[in-house]
Amino acid sequence: xxxxxxxxxxxxxxxxxxxxxxxxxxxxxxxxxxxxxxxxxxxxxxxxxxxxxxxxxxxxxxxxxxxxxxxxxxxxxxxxxxxxxxxxxxxxxxxxxxxxxxxxxxxxxxxxxxxxxxxxxxxxxxxxxxxxxxxxxxxxxxxxxxxxxxxxxxxxxxxxxxxxxxxxxxxxxxxxxxxxxxxxxxxxxxxxxxxxxxxxxxxxxxxxxxxxxxxxxxxxxxx
Numbered sequence: 001x002x003x004x005x006x007x008x009x010x011x012x013x014x015x016x017x018x019x020x021x022x023x024x025x026x027x028x029x030x031x032x033x034x035x036x037x038x039x040x041x042x043x044x045x046x047x048x049x050x051x052x053x054x055x056x057x058x059x060x061x062x063x064x065x066x067x068x069x070x071x072x073x074x075x076x077x078x079x080x081x082x083x084x085x086x087x088x089x090x091x092x093x094x095x096x097x098x099x100x101x102x103x104x105x106x107x108x109x110x111x112x113x114x115x116x117x118x119x120x121x122x123x124x125x126x127x128x129x130x131x132x133x134x135x136x137x138x139x140x141x142x143x144x145x146x147x148x149x150x151x152x153x154x155x156x157x158x159x160x161x162x163x164x165x166x167x168x169x170x171x172x173x174x175x176x177x178x179x180x181x182x183x184x185x186x187x188x189x190x191x192x193x194x195x196x197x198x199x200x201x202x203x204x205x206x207x208x209x210x211x212x213x214x215x216x217x218x219x220x221x222x223x
Contacts, residue, residue: 008032015045076205083206087213090136099132100214103207114204117197119149123166126194130167137206139198144169148177150192163194 004025011021018029036042090096102125108117118129133139146169148159156177164171177192 005035008035012036012042012045015049017049076201079202079205080209082202083209084213086137086206087210091213091217093136095128095132096136097214098128099136100207100210102129102132104211104214107207109208109211111204111208114201115197115199116203116207117195119193119195121191121193123163123191123194126163126169126196127167129196130169133196133198137203139200139203141170142173143200144196144198145173145175147175147195147197148192149195150177150179152179152181154192159192162191167194167196169196 004027008021008025008027011024012032016024018032021027021032022029103116103118106118106120106125108115118126120126130144133144134141146163146167148156148163150156150159159177160171160174163169164174
């Protein structure tokens with residue numbers, strides 16, 4: 001191997017850019033590109049240098065942020081458009097409408113959050129929403145989670161078993177329970193509060209669209 005090529009490899013392994021190596025050795029960058037094009041370790045260095053240069057430049061960093069924001073904005077719109085089409089197909093399904101109404105009443109509507117969560121102490125309500133998630137909008141079972149809010153004197157294992165039987169959600173999908181202290185020692189819920197949730201931007205965008213369309217549909221019928 002020619003001496004300048006050996007030296008070029010040494011400099012490249014020291015995380016030097018093509019420009020730096022070319023300036024130091026007088027080798028054209030095109031030649032360097034030919035030498036290193038099949039070297040995976042050199043590609044890793046290239047990516048690392050590219051990231052550092054981008055982050056060091058406010059303009060490049062701003063461009064990256066804008067590009068990512070535009071990309072996700074487009075993706076979110078695709079989810080909303082898909083939600084509108086699915087509403088037309090599902091609007092006469094009783095379980096679909098029940099799930100939307102439950103979410104309207106007890107669900108989280110924060111548009112900034114990707115979490116779709118319903119909280120209630122009624123096992124039947126949670127069971128219906130669970131069926132809505134897995135059977136109507138086809139969320140995989142392993143993506144649907146439960147977290148219980150319990151009072152200090154409620155046994156965690158016993159409450160999880162109760163809610164699992166009552167709702168049909170496998171125990172494997174139960175997360176660590178949260179214990180709370182109520183203001184009244186006697187006026188409280190016997191089995192705590194069950195939070196059923198899915199972490200999905202796609203589902204959240206669709207849910208917000210379905211809420212809006214359901215409200216408009218109902219208002220049109222009663223006006």
